[in-house]
Amino acid sequence: MADYEIRDVQASSHKNIIQVYWEDGHVSRFHSCWLRFNCRCQICKKITVGQHNIDKSDPNFSDQLTIENAEFTKSDVKLTIVRDVIKDHVTYFDANWLREYCYCDQCLRKIITDRQMKFADPRKIPKVDCNELKSDEGTFRMIQKVFDVGFVILTGVSQKEGSVVEIGERLAPIVDQTYGKLFNVIDDPKASKENVASSTIGLPFHTDQCHYERGPGIQMLHAIQFDECVEGGESQLVDMFRVMEIFRKESPADFRVLTRVPIFFSTIDFKRKSPAYIKIRKPVIQLDYDDEVVAFNWNPGTENVVQVHEDDVEPFYRAYRKLSQILVRPELMFQYRLREGDMLFFNNRRMVHARAAYKSNGGTRRLQGTYIDIEELKSKYVVLGHKLGHNVIPPKIGNGCSI
Amino acid sequence: MSIKNTQISLDKNILEICWSDDHISRFHAKWIRFHCKCVRCKPTVTFDYKIDIPSFSPDLAYDEVKITDEGHKLYITFEKELFKNHTTEHDVDWLRQKCYCDVCLEEKVNARDVISKHLRSGREKVPPEIDFEEILEDSDRGTYMWLQHIIQEGMCIIKYVPTEENMIEEITRKVANLEVTSYGPVWNVIDTGGDNAAYSTIGLPLHQDQPQYETAPGLQLLHTLRFDSAVTGGNSTMVDMFEAVEIMRKESSEDFQTFVEVPANWCQIDLNPFSIEPVYLEHQKPHITLDYFGKVVGCVWQPGTHSALQVRERDVERYYKAHNKMMEIIRREELQYKFKLSPGDLLIFNNRRMLHARDAYKSNGGVRHLRGTYLRLDHVKSKYLVLARKLGYDVIPPKVGNNSSM
Numbered sequence: 001m002a003d004y005e006i007r008d009v010q011a012s013s014h015k016n017i018i019q020v021y022w023e024d025g026h027v028s029r030f031h032s033c034w035l036r037f038n039c040r041c042q043i044c045k046k047i048t049v050g051q052h053n054i055d056k057s058d059p060n061f062s063d064q065l066t067i068e069n070a071e072f073t074k075s076d077v078k079l080t081i082v083r084d085v086i087k088d089h090v091t092y093f094d095a096n097w098l099r100e101y102c103y104c105d106q107c108l109r110k111i112i113t114d115r116q117m118k119f120a121d122p123r124k125i126p127k128v129d130c131n132e133l134k135s136d137e138g139t140f141r142m143i144q145k146v147f148d149v150g151f152v153i154l155t156g157v158s159q160k161e162g163s164v165v166e167i168g169e170r171l172a173p174i175v176d177q178t179y180g181k182l183f184n185v186i187d188d189p190k191a192s193k194e195n196v197a198s199s200t201i202g203l204p205f206h207t208d209q210c211h212y213e214r215g216p217g218i219q220m221l222h223a224i225q226f227d228e229c230v231e232g233g234e235s236q237l238v239d240m241f242r243v244m245e246i247f248r249k250e251s252p253a254d255f256r257v258l259t260r261v262p263i264f265f266s267t268i269d270f271k272r273k274s275p276a277y278i279k280i281r282k283p284v285i286q287l288d289y290d291d292e293v294v295a296f297n298w299n300p301g302t303e304n305v306v307q308v309h310e311d312d313v314e315p316f317y318r319a320y321r322k323l324s325q326i327l328v329r330p331e332l333m334f335q336y337r338l339r340e341g342d343m344l345f346f347n348n349r350r351m352v353h354a355r356a357a358y359k360s361n362g363g364t365r366r367l368q369g370t371y372i373d374i375e376e377l378k379s380k381y382v383v384l385g386h387k388l389g390h391n392v393i394p395p396k397i398g399n400g401c402s403i
Numbered sequence: 404m405s406i407k408n409t410q411i412s413l414d415k416n417i418l419e420i421c422w423s424d425d426h427i428s429r430f431h432a433k434w435i436r437f438h439c440k441c442v443r444c445k446p447t448v449t450f451d452y453k454i455d456i457p458s459f460s461p462d463l464a465y466d467e468v469k470i471t472d473e474g475h476k477l478y479i480t481f482e483k484e485l486f487k488n489h490t491t492e493h494d495v496d497w498l499r500q501k502c503y504c505d506v507c508l509e510e511k512v513n514a515r516d517v518i519s520k521h522l523r524s525g526r527e528k529v530p531p532e533i534d535f536e537e538i539l540e541d542s543d544r545g546t547y548m549w550l551q552h553i554i555q556e557g558m559c560i561i562k563y564v565p566t567e568e569n570m571i572e573e574i575t576r577k578v579a580n581l582e583v584t585s586y587g588p589v590w591n592v593i594d595t596g597g598d599n600a601a602y603s604t605i606g607l608p609l610h611q612d613q614p615q616y617e618t619a620p621g622l623q624l625l626h627t628l629r630f631d632s633a634v635t636g637g638n639s640t641m642v643d644m645f646e647a648v649e650i651m652r653k654e655s656s657e658d659f660q661t662f663v664e665v666p667a668n669w670c671q672i673d674l675n676p677f678s679i680e681p682v683y684l685e686h687q688k689p690h691i692t693l694d695y696f697g698k699v700v701g702c703v704w705q706p707g708t709h710s711a712l713q714v715r716e717r718d719v720e721r722y723y724k725a726h727n728k729m730m731e732i733i734r735r736e737e738l739q740y741k742f743k744l745s746p747g748d749l750l751i752f753n754n755r756r757m758l759h760a761r762d763a764y765k766s767n768g769g770v771r772h773l774r775g776t777y778l779r780l781d782h783v784k785s786k787y788l789v790l791a792r793k794l795g796y797d798v799i800p801p802k803v804g805n806n807s808s809m
Contacts (some may be wrong), residue, residue, distance in 0.1 A: 031719045055421045056732075088690045108715065177779070200678050204452050213805045214618045214779045220787070262695050264809070267449050270792055277788035278781050279800060280807040281694070289689070289714070301450035305438060307503050307511070308695070313431045314416075317456065324457040375616055375684060376585070378809045382683035384589045386674045394683065399617040401687040403668070403713075 004099040004311070005074045015066040020077070020098065024354060026348045028102040032065045036081050038101070049151040052377065058085045111403065112290055115396040117350070119242040120149040122334045130154045130343070136384055143171070143381040146218070147395040150239050151346030157222055164343060172376040175216045177209065177357045178267075178276070185221065185367040187360060192341060194272045196301070202357035205327055206236060206299040208348050213267035215297075216376020217265040217399065219348045221308075223338035235306030235344055235356040237334040242396065243327050243352075244293050250326070254319035258284040261312045261319075262305035265297065279304060288402055295400045300324075300351055327352065338367070349374060349398035375399060404499045405474045416483065420498070421565040428502040432463050436481055438501075441492040459485050470495070486675070512696050512808050518645050520755065521525075521555050528740045530641075531556050535564045535749075538574065544579050547790040549751060553622065554787055554801050557643055557742070558752035564626060566746050571626040571774050574749065579782030582620050584613055585671065585682050592773040594626065594766060599703035600707065606763035609642055609703040609733050612754050612777075614669040615684040619703065621780030621805065623754040627744045631769030640760040641740040641752065644702045645804065647732045648691055651725075654732075658725035662690040665718045665725075669703075670710040685710065696807040701806040704729070704758055733758060744773070755780060755804040780805040 005023040012019070018035065020028040021223070039045070061083070070082040077098060079091040126149045132138030133154075145152050157163050165182050168174055174181050191198035210216045226233070248255040266279035286295040308316060326332075335356075338344060346353065348371070358365060378397055385392030396402055407421045410411040418435060420428045436453050437628070440443065444453050460483040469478045477498065513519075536546030538561065552559035564570050572589060575581060581588045595602045613619050630637070653658040654686045670685040692701035712722060744750060752759065754777070764771060784803050791798040802808050 029716060031716070033723045034719050037723065102715065103713055103716065103719070105715065108713065109714065159750060176580050177782075193448060196451050203450070204455070206450075212779070213807070260695070262795060269449065270789060275789045277785045277792075277800065279809075280781070280805070282807065282809050285694075289664070289686070299450075300456075301446075301452040305501050306434060307501065307508060309505060309508065310429060310431070310503065313503075317437075318430075318431045318461065321457045321461065324455075352558055372585075379585075379683045383681040386683075387676060387681075394685065399686075401617070401666075403685055403687050 002222075003075075004095050006072050006077065006095050009070050009072040009077055010231070011067045011070050015082075015334050016064065016067075016068065017078070018070060018077075022099065023074075024156055026099075026102070028099070028104055028107075030077075030098075032067050032081065034103075035067075035079060036061075036065050036084070036091055039091045040094065040097060041090060043086065043089070044091075048187050054151045055085075061085050066288070081225075092113050100125075108290075110165055110181050112292060114393050116401055117239075117241050117396055118148060119239055119245075122238075122332060125334060125336050126152045130150045130157050130167065133170070137388060139171070140381065140384045140390070142389060143377060143384075146347060147378070147381065147397060148346060150351045151334070151340075151344065154343040154345055155214055155341060157341050157343045159224055159341060161224070161368070163224075164370050165219050168218075168372045170373040172374075172380060173217070175371040175373050177212060177216060177371070178274075179369075181370060184366065185369060197355075200233075200358050200360060203355045205236070205299055205352040206276035206301055207240070207297070207352050207355045208299070210282070210297040210299050211267050211302050213280060214399075215348060217347065217349055217397070218345065218372045218377055219353075219369065220343060220345050221338075221367045221369045222373065223340055223342040223366075224368045225366040226338055226340050227365070229292055229361040229363040230365045231356030231359040231361060232356045233365050234335050234337045234356040236326060236356065237346060237351045238332050238354075239350065240296050240298060240327075240352050241293060241350055242332065243323070244296060248293075248327050251319070251322050254315075254322045255285065257312070257315045257319040258323060261308050261316045263297070264307065265299060265302045266304040267302060284320075286365070286400060291401050292403065294396070294402055295349065347374065347398060360372050404496060406470055406477075406495060406586070409468050409470070409477075411465045411468065414470055415466075418465055418468060418479070422499065426499075426502070426543040426720060428499070428504055428507075430498070430648060431618070432465050432481065433459075433801060434472055434503075435465075435479055435493065436463055436484075436491055438493075439491040440494060440497070441490070443486065443489070444491075445731065481663030503556055506694070512698060514799050515802045515809050516698070516797075517555055518557070518643075518804070519649075521557075522643065522646050526556070528738075530558055530560050530740055530742055532560045532562050532599075532752075534748075535561050536577035536783075542577060542796060547794060547796075550578070550783065550787040550790065553560055553751060553753055553783065554803065557645075557756045558641060558750070560742075561746075561749040563747045564749045566626075566628045568628065568774060571749065571776055575624055575776055578786045579778055582622075582777040582779045584616065584620060584777065585680065585684065589774060589776045592775055604764050604766060606636075607759075607761045608706060609640065609760040610707055611644070611703065611758060612705070613671075613708075614688070614703045614705050615671045615686050615708055617686055618755075618805070619705075620754050622783050623752055623775065623780040624778070625744075625750045625773045625775045626724055627683070627748045627750070629770045630744055630746050630773040631771070633767040633769030634771050635765050636762045637771050638741065638743045640762075642733050642738045642758045643756060644733070644758050645699065645756055647729060647758075648699050648702050648736055650732050650738075651729060655725075658693070658728040661713055661718075661721045661725035662729070663693055664689060665714050665722045666690075667703075667722070668710040668713055669705060671708060672710070675775045687713070690725075692806050694806070696808060697809050698802075700753065700802065700808050704733075706730075713783065716729045722805050751790075753780070753783075
């Protein structure tokens with residue numbers, strides 16, 4: 001990380017704002033309350049997880065925290081606050097930390113743009129040999145590709161049963177919500193009575209399990225058997241964040257409707273082996289504080305009854321229709337027929353996926369699947385990157401925030 | 404419930420139904436068509452995708468409406484219908500149940516708001532208790548009983564659970580698979596002299612666990628394996644944050660609005676190459692989540708794991724003002740459950756609703772040891788409803804604080 005140097009520090013006339021002038025020309029403005037409550041001195045700085053060293057609401061702090069004195073060097077800032085609750089307390093910051101947390105509009109904007117998702121060319125299918133996972137560097141690059149493009153195809157995976165779980169759990173904890181740690185996707189007349197995925201029909205674009213509050217992050221599907229005689233059954237993926245960007249540009253009013261008017265998603269089945277009542281209401285598009293898209297929910301197969309105000313019904317259907325039509329534009333679709341030994345590894349919170357219908361012709365198409373936790377995978381990615389000496393920006397992954 | 408009469412609007416887009424109790428419903432053409440319950444259209448299994456909305460004409464309009472002689476079914480045909488010779492079918496009782504007029508929507512949301520109902524009841528702040536015997540005698544009924552307390556009061560203590568390490572998993576797995584976090588599937592709250600405030604003897608202020616994830620763990624379970632008499636302090640305090648949020652809304656709508664709009668950052672970051680478990684988890688979200696109806700459906704509070712505030716200049720001071728207001732509210736005596744755990748107590752609470760705290764303690768040669776785990780709220784609510792149905796109880800799917808009101 002670059003070393004930032006301070007040129008000058010000035011308190012405002014009301015003594016509640018500090019202006020920091022940096023050697024590189026940047027100017028930061030910090031409120032006195034922000035400075036005091038984020039103090040980095042040894043007493044206040046968090047050294048243990050969960051330790052609450054600064055009680056912001058201590059009534060002995062004055063209502064209006066004002067700066068008594070401000071001193072600086074090239075590499076740090078020391079302040080005293082009028083009537084600080086700790087006697088003789090010096091509010092301290094090193095320059096690099098302070099610059100990293102500058103919250104001027106320009107710096108806040110940079111946090112977002114640094115993490116903006118880039119949209120890949122659907123004509124290029126990203127492939128990674130699974131032997132790459134034997135090294136830290138290979139693992140780091142593979143995860144990086146998943147976060148950049150939205151998915152990879154791992155090739156050369158052993159055809160041993162359960163390979164998908166073996167590979168998955170080395171990367172992040174397995175998420176076992178409904179189908180067990182390991183599930184099979186195969187044409188099975190009995191299973192298809194419970195879930196249509198266990199058949200040969202095509203599945204429309206969707207993301208898995210958005211009837212849960214937080215859908216599983218990463219889905220892995222290993223083609224353990226995919227006979228040559230089987231016709232069809234291609235895997236199809238679309239980057240939903242790209243779709244939403246197009247939607248926002250082309251129909252801003254419709255876009256707004258889907259950020260506001262929610263849908264129900266549900267799986268309610270009291271009769272199946274593990275009976276369940278999972279039902280939740282969420283908007284299709286989730287925005288954050290900066291009006292950026294940070295998550296979405298899309299699964300036409302598990303939508304439940306629309307229960308919204310009368311005035312919202314038609315705008316909702318109009319917007320839904322518009323988004324559905326963008327989603328199926330051919331130029332947005334990645335399409336790939338898995339070969340035995342291939343494993344599809346994708347961000348289920350960014351990509352929607354579909355399956356072309358297929359004809360068995362006496363053969364078998366069997367995929368083995370699992371889910372792993374995407375927040376833990378992102379953690380692994382940042383930790384590995386740091387260990388390997390790479391300059392990693394924690395990526396935006398579609399889990400409800402930009403950072 | 405029967406239909407007195409029906410009328411199609413002039414623009415053929417609305418079907419007005421006047422019911423026998425004089426209630427009036429208005430259903431849009433697309434809504435009626437896309438929810439058709441005929442054999443061809445109605446989904447029968449999970450993920451059965453039968454109606455492709457974009458395939459239908461945007462100018463779909465009512466043609467004719469018929470009620471059967473028995474009055475139980477409605478048959479509707481449309482202009483610009485997609486399927487040849489198709490008649491849309493609806494069950495009259497189902498239609499009334501799904502009426503979406505403002506009155507009905509408000510009623511449905513309120514019916515599910517068991518949290519507000521409980522807060523209005525003015526019940527004393529004493530943790531509800533269940534004897535472990537009740538679970539042994541009848542596992543389904545016993546489990547249902549403590550789940551019901553979680554749904555209503557937000558917490559429960561199961562008394563006299565044998566102080567064996569595996570008991571917490573045994574009881575928890577009757578509901579669902581454990582929710583695993585960076586602390587592992589099951590963890591020990593005991594003084595290890597270490598790198599985490601919880602694993603020490605210091606006091607912990609009121610908080611929810613782990614908001615550095617997109618969704619914090621749902622249910623928290625803490626089994627008291629040991630709480631020796633030599634140990635002084637270590638008492639528990641809990642507060643229903645939904646209650647605190649409603650008070651904030653009443654007393655300061657400005658601070659309430661701040662907490663809805665201005666997000667905070669929470670993190671668990673340790674990139675030290677020598678640490679046993681390096682980790683990088685970070686999330687940014689507001690303290691209060693409202694749903695489509697403006698009701699509070701989620702809240703977050705953990706002052707111990709904040710990272711630096713990263714919001715626009717104009718939001719900084721208002722954020723700290725709102726923060727102080729909330730801190731002042733949750734410290735009010737009248738909001739607090741205060742109790743001391745005994746060995747054998749299994750404390751269970753909705754980590755998305757209840758704040759928990761621990762007084763500092765002195766070991767004096769003794770040991771205070773709790774064993775803990777988590778469950779996802781989706782599974783907790785699901786098990787509650789599945790058990791209710793199995794046992795023949797009529798319950799409404801409740802609001803649980805997982806960001807959804809219905």
